[in-house]
Amino acid sequence: MKPVSIKYILVESFNNIVRNKVLFITSIFTVCVTILLMGVVGILLMNVSYNSDTMMEEMLNITVYVIPEADEKTLNDVQDVLINDPHVADIKYISQLEAYEASKELVGEEIMEELGHDFLPASFIVKLDDVTYANIFVRKMVAMSNIYEVKYSSEAYERAGSISYTIRYVCGILTGLLGVLSLFLISNTIKITVSTSKEEVTIMRYIGASEARIKAPFYLQGGFIGFLGAIISFIIAGFGYNYIYTRLEGSLSEYIGALELVPVSQMLLVLLGVFMLYGIVLGILGSFFAIRKYLKA
Amino acid sequence: MIDFNNVSMIYKSGTEALHAVNFHIDPGEFVFITGKSGSGKSTIIKLLMREERQTSGDIFVNGYDLFNLSRYDLPHYRRRLGVVFQDCRLLMNKTVYQNIEFAMEIIGESNRTIKQVVPKLLHMVDLEGKEKSFPDELAGGEQARVALARAIANAPDILIADEPTGNLDPKTSVEIVDLLYKVNQLGTTVLVVTHDTRIVDRLQQRVIRLQGGKIASDTEGSIYENEACEY
Numbered sequence: 004m005k006p007v008s009i010k011y012i013l014v015e016s017f018n019n020i021v022r023n024k025v026l027f028i029t030s031i032f033t034v035c036v037t038i039l040l041m042g043v044v045g046i047l048l049m050n051v052s053y054n055s056d057t058m059m060e061e062m063l064n065i066t067v068y069v070i071p072e073a074d075e076k077t078l079n080d081v082q083d084v085l086i087n088d089p090h091v092a093d094i095k096y097i098s099q100l101e102a103y104e105a106s107k108e109l110v111g112e113e114i115m116e117e118l119g120h121d122f123l124p125a126s127f128i129v130k131l132d133d134v135t136y137a138n139i140f141v142r143k144m145v146a147m148s149n150i151y152e153v154k155y156s157s158e159a160y161e162r163a164g165s166i167s168y169t170i171r172y173v174c175g176i177l178t179g180l181l182g183v184l185s186l187f188l189i190s191n192t193i194k195i196t197v198s199t200s201k202e203e204v205t206i207m208r209y210i211g212a213s214e215a216r217i218k219a220p221f222y223l224q225g226g227f228i229g230f231l232g233a234i235i236s237f238i239i240a241g242f243g244y245n246y247i248y249t250r251l252e253g254s255l256s257e258y259i260g261a262l263e264l265v266p267v268s269q270m271l272l273v274l275l276g277v278f279m280l281y282g283i284v285l286g287i288l289g290s291f292f293a294i295r296k297y298l299k300a
Numbered sequence: 301m302i303d304f305n306n307v308s309m310i311y312k313s314g315t316e317a318l319h320a321v322n323f324h325i326d327p328g329e330f331v332f333i334t335g336k337s338g339s340g341k342s343t344i345i346k347l348l349m350r351e352e353r354q355t356s357g358d359i360f361v362n363g364y365d366l367f368n369l370s371r372y373d374l375p376h377y378r379r380r381l382g383v384v385f386q387d388c389r390l391l392m393n394k395t396v397y398q399n400i401e402f403a404m405e406i407i408g409e410s411n412r413t414i415k416q417v418v419p420k421l422l423h424m425v426d427l428e429g430k431e432k433s434f435p436d437e438l439a440g441g442e443q444a445r446v447a448l449a450r451a452i453a454n455a456p457d458i459l460i461a462d463e464p465t466g467n468l469d470p471k472t473s474v475e476i477v478d479l480l481y482k483v484n485q486l487g488t489t490v491l492v493v494t495h496d497t498r499i500v501d502r503l504q505q506r507v508i509r510l511q512g513g514k515i516a517s518d519t520e521g522s523i524y525e526n527e528a529c530e531y
């Protein structure tokens with residue numbers, strides 16, 4: 004489209020917005036609420052995944068004990084199986100001797116000497132890249148002939164898995180529902196601007212304006228609602244996160260030493276991008292529905 | 301330029317507004333369409349605008365077959381027509397200047413062309429000094445002139461006017477008709493639907509008279525000397 008047209012389309016869109024102020028503000032507000040809710044969940048999830056390495060280490064280690072009488076070849080076989088498993092992120096081997104040395108410190112030299120150097124089995128400490136895979140992995144390992152025992156904190160696994168699932172589901176459903184509500188309100192706003200612009204549209208059709216030229220201002224208005232909604236949400240979420248960050252940073256490390264919040268600048272960047280995309284897509288989609296229904300040729 | 305071949309129009313309601321109408325208009329002609337209320341005059345305009353499609357027969361305008369005009373071609377076809385409506389249909393929230401500018405802008409005219417052409421049009425319809433006025437600040441005749449300026453802004457091949465003097469006093473009506481004639485003299489084909497015997501008499505041009513959806517007469521010059529009492 005030519006620059007001159009763009010100027011006029013902008014003016015037209017602006018006039019339409021001024022003509023329907025209240026509606027525009029209402030739909031911007033719903034877009035804001037939708038985006039902010041999505042933002043809160045997003046911030047939570049981002050922080051969870053930002054700390055997931057630390058959390059994995061704390062609770063998501065699986066120890067695979069090989070039978071004590073295993074020879075070199077058996078150990079290599081087990082290691083091969085582990086290496087070839089696509090969900091195994093990290094393996095650490097602890098030999099019988101290392102296990103013996105470690106236990107000596109815990110229970111005392113005498114007891115351990117009595118039991119002998121090869122009383123404790125060698126083991127692999129395995130880290131998975133996917134919490135939900137843990138059960139399958141454990142079953143697979145137990146089924147192998149040379150495995151003595153598989154130890155993992157199944158409760159921690161399940162809890163971590165179910166928490167992240169719950170967050171994801173609740174967030175998905177809420178964002179979806181609010182998204183539909185925003186779509187509905189945007190499309191209603193555009194419907195009303197379409198009806199207040201009926202005269203213009205009729206005249207435009209008589210004069211021979213193309214359908215694209217007729218529809219462009221309405222798409223622009225929808226996009227603008229989304230854009231403004233995104234900007235406002237971004238400002239609110241940005242300040243909010245900055246506040247929480249400065250409040251929690253110190254105290255968090257006191258209680259849970261390993262946990263860290265996503266740095267503010269990094270968070271802002273992600274929020275800006277995601278909010279803009281979501282807002283504008285929502286706005287244009289809302290316009291699309293209204294235009295398709297109320298601006299038939 | 302305009303060809304109606306055996307055109308009939310039956311509305312969805314079942315009213316037959318036109319019945320086997322035939323006429324041909326050459327480029328550069330000035331034609332009045334007259335007839336009693338309900339005789340089908342506006343229907344002819346709606347068909348020409350392609351607001352409606354004929355029930356049977358063929359209409360060719362500017363080389364376009366109107367019955368088979370595609371959605372894509374419709375805007376392009378309409379750009380070659382200029383239309384003046386009885387109720388002017390100006391945009392009330394735009395000034396005189398903006399109303400004309402708008403018509404040019406939406407078909408993609410450049411800013412430069414718009415700035416050159418609009419003052420010329422305003423001069424032609426004698427509205428200089430009124431460019432910043434809004435339509436509701438204008439007299440009926442002035443509104444009609446804005447509508448006319450807008451209709452010819454994109455240099456149409458055909459100018460169509462439906463009752464352009466419908467609400468105007470005799471003196472103002474004459475001004476408008478003289479303007480229509482001027483446009484015609486500049487080479488545009490002009491088609492005017494009117495009840496107004498005075499303006500038909502004044503111009504002494506071709507007159508197509510409709511009666512009950514059929515062409516009752518198609519003559520050069522006025523037809524009203526003998527039947528002026530009809531109106």
Ligand SMILES: Nc1ncnc2c1ncn2[C@@H]1O[C@H](COP(=O)(O)OP(=O)(O)OP(=O)(O)O)[C@@H](O)[C@H]1O
Pocket residue numbers: 311312313315316317335336337338339340341342343344
């Ligand atoms: N949209 C429509 N649906 C159904 N019937 C219609 C429609 N438009 C017009 N008609 C009918 O078609 C006939 C011709 O109407 P038309 O508007 O062409 O008359 P006209 O000659 O323009 O009359 P007037 O001088 O009053 O404007 C009339 O009987 C009218 O009732």
Ligand SMILES: [Mg+2]
Pocket residue numbers: 341342343
């Ligand atoms: Mg009529």
